Amino acid sequence: MRIPRYKRLVDALAEDIRSGRWPVGTRLPTHRELAAREGIALVTASRVYAELAAMGLVSGEQGRGTFVRDLAPRPGQGADEQSVAADAVDLRFNYPSVPGQADLLRQGLRELATAGELDSYLHYQPHRGRAKDRAAVAEHLRRRGLRVPADQVLVVSGAQHGLAVTAMAALRHGDVVAVDALTYPGFTVLARTLGLELATVPVTKSGPDLGALQQLCAQRPVRAIYTMPTLHNPLGWVLSRTTRERLVAIARRHDLLVIEDAAYAYLAQDCPPPLAALAPERTVYVSSLSKSVATGLRVGFLAAPPDRVAAIERVVRATTWHTPALTTELACRWLADGTVDRLEAQKRADAEARQAIAREALAGLTVLGHPASYFLWLPLAESARADRITAALARHHISVATAEQFAATAVVPQALRLALGSVEPAELRRTLHTLRQVVEADALR
DSSP states (O other): OOOOHHHHHHHHHHHHHHTTSSOTTOBOOOHHHHHHHHTOOHHHHHHHHHHHHHTTSEEEETTTEEEEOOOSOOTTTSOTGGGSOTTSEEOSOOOOOOTTHHHHHHHHHHHHHTOTTGGGGGSOOOTTOOHHHHHHHHHHHHHTTOOOOGGGEEEESSHHHHHHHHHHHHOOTTOEEEEESBOOHHHHHHHHHTTOEEEEEOBOSSSBOHHHHHHHHHHSOEEEEEEOOBSOTTTOOBOOHHHHHHHHHHHHHTTOEEEEEOTTGGGOOSOOOOHHHHOTTTEEEEEESTTTTOTTTOOEEEEOOHHHHHHHHHHHHHHTSSOOHHHHHHHHHHHHHTHHHHHHHHHHHHHHHHHHHHHHHTTTSOOBOOTTOSEEEEEOOTTOOHHHHHHHHHHTTEEOEEGGGTBSSSOOOSEEEEEOTTSOHHHHHHHHHHHHHHHHHHHTO
8 A cells, every 4th residue: 555655754754853863852844844845735744743743753832843852751651760860860850858767767667566556557447547647637737727627637648649539529521620831740640531621721930820710710611720829839839818819719709629739838838828728618638748758658638628528538448448557657646746847847948958059050040939949940041942951961861850741731831840859969069050051051052
């Protein structure tokens, strides 16, 4: 069977990209240039580029052209932790730790081993957690500015599980959920897995464009909003009380479920009340101990309106039955005896120190982030290409995340998100100096 000419052209261009003859970030000929060069119609040239884009090989940017994409696996598409070379400095993920945490775990396990109720950890637990565990979480939330009865608390297996059980209990396939145009990738992956439609809200340096949110809700049947009001990932903002009250007013006017992600909220002090405190009747508050204690602990918690608790509990039962008793007991002991509070204070100080290192090392570049955050957002120059810069950084054994992983829209800004929490401070300083040199060199191209 004769292969159409445009298909042969697609195959040839794809081979040029995969072989490296056209490196990451290369700007391809315009549609008109390709049509003239190959002697094909303009509509055929557009079809060629559309197929390359569907294959994930190129990306088109309005007003700028078509560029070769980075072909490295994206989070959720490959073995994320393993896709970086062993000798690379990984600035993609945060798993912050402070000295003494291993000893803390060793001591905690010893105490559990001598506890009189050890046998109970081998049995099924209540789906939403034991009463004493939920009480420990409720007291922890009170210190975060959220007063909620223990009966409205559910213990889950990390914040991602909390987001999943909330969405599965409250939303259905095809429901429209408002999200920031730049947002946590874990939620966008979850939403697409569940068949939810994401409607994006433009972002500013200080928060979502609430005027655009209001207009969106007036035009579309939005059912829920996913938001990070306290230490947004990746932009680092903390919404003012006035902005929170405006958001709550929109949610009430349009009867929206509010999913409040507070995974990094512990890093920001003296903040306005959580949305769950301002609108307790419609907000599910989701957090965990993954960042404040350890990513491997996998203990999270929800605070939900009374009329949503039973539905969420049913989904916990359907997905995990209950959070493992051993890790829950360890976590709740640390909540009750002040260990979590002490670790959070240590990590706030650690994050502030790392931010200071980053601001000094990246002096001269525009960066966005909270002064006590474990990450930074680095917008790139208008002429820059994030794929090209990540490829150059890889040659220096540095791995970073691009805006593509955080963008909930087809229009992706040229930017990098830098995780600061998983590298020793001295190495972090050296790495960021190199990163700045690479970015500045790219700007001179």
